[in-house]
Amino acid sequence: MNYVELFKTHKVVRDLSFVQLIAYFGAWFSNVAIYTLLVQIGSTELAISVVTAMHFLPAVLIAPLSGAIIDRFKIKPLMLTLIATEFIMTLLFLTIDSKDEILLLMIFIFIRMSAASMFFSTEMSLLAKLLKGPALQKANELHSIIWSFSYAAGMAISGIVVNIVGVKTAFIIDSLFFVCAFILFYSINFDVKVSNHSEKILSLIKGGFYYLKNNKIILHLILLHSSVGLTTFDALITILAKNEYALIIAVPLSIGISNAIRAVALMIGPLILSKYVNKHNLHYLLFFQGVTIIFWSLVQESFYISLVALFFVGLSTTTLWSLTYALIQEKTDEKYLGRVISYNDMIFMLVCTLITLFIGLMTTLATLDIITAILGLGFIIFAYYYSRILKWI
DSSP states (O other), X not given: OOHHHHHHHOHHHHHHHHHHHHHHHHHHHHHHHHHXXXXXXXXXXXXXXXXXXXXXXXXXXXXXXXXXXXXXXXXXXXXXXXXXXXXXXXXXXXXXXXXGGHHHHHHHHHHHHHHHHHHHHHHHHHHHHHOOHHHHHHHHHHHHHHHHHHHHHHHHHHXXXXXXXXXXXXXXXXXXXXXXXXHHHHTXXXXXXXXXXXXXXXXHHHHHHHHHHTOHHHHHHHHHHHGGGGGOOHHHHHHHHHHTSTTTSOHHHHHHHHHHHHHHHHHHHHHHHTTTOOTTTHHHHHHHHHHHHHHHHHSTTSHHHHHHHHHHHHHTHHHHHHHHHHHHHHHSOGGGHHHHHHHHHHHHHHHHHHHHXXXXXXXXXXXXXXXXXXXXXXXXXXXXXXXXXXXXX
């Protein structure tokens, strides 16, 4: 099955993909403005890393609760509420004017990303209920391609917009994307079986953990999926723009272009690799991902050569993400999907948070190229780990 067939066969996937495109574009559009704002108000490297971590920490803290909510409540009203929350928090970014208000910025980001995290988990649970087998894996790939395109376009266009009209205007424009996403999602019709859980939320949370305890292969797959969190380069790219490239190119343009180049590769990667990569040879792709990151570490001092390296870094990431996610979805019983997906996102975002903080803390102990090479080495270790658990998968 290809993407055209998927759209023709499953209209709801086409409709959801359009909403994803707008919502994710909005999410990444404001990120350049946030990072530029941090540089403008004189934030330290550690402060930049902590604020970046706030994009990932909510998924870690709310995952058990969000998983139980997803498995118990109607999906459409829940997702509409979450989009509305993202819209309100984005508008509140306009109130931040100095580094004395960084804590307030973190709170707004935490609430917005809590809503975004639950929206993402709900959507992945919905896809697993609507689709099975190859169609599900293709939908995951398509979801990741849309994410990558939104990331590329959002970062690139936002870099230009922020550089021309400023941070505050970018936040206003960003809020309008969520209004459009809300209107479009409201018009979508889909038919899924409503979970008939009579247990209390706490019982659902406990039941989800017991299910994982008794299904060790899912735990292995969750750990494997978390390896993609080693590619959390937002803080690293921002620090490089601030410390290494500021004399070459404007900071917002540097952040936007670097992330956009990588994201173009994230989008192109599955179109090239998905026909060749499967669960039997995934460890080779993990190894390749590690090697490309180490290569990037060797050429970071040159902005333009680093862009080439970043492109190669991005080629493997989407396929790694979508294939490991599909393995988790297929191994999970439907009644536990919301909770398992939320717990998976919790572990994944925990890794993203730890990697972001690791980058910020390590800047006082090591150079950025060494920090990057360590992340690449991590993928080589995961390649060996996967080769050891493959016989159970």
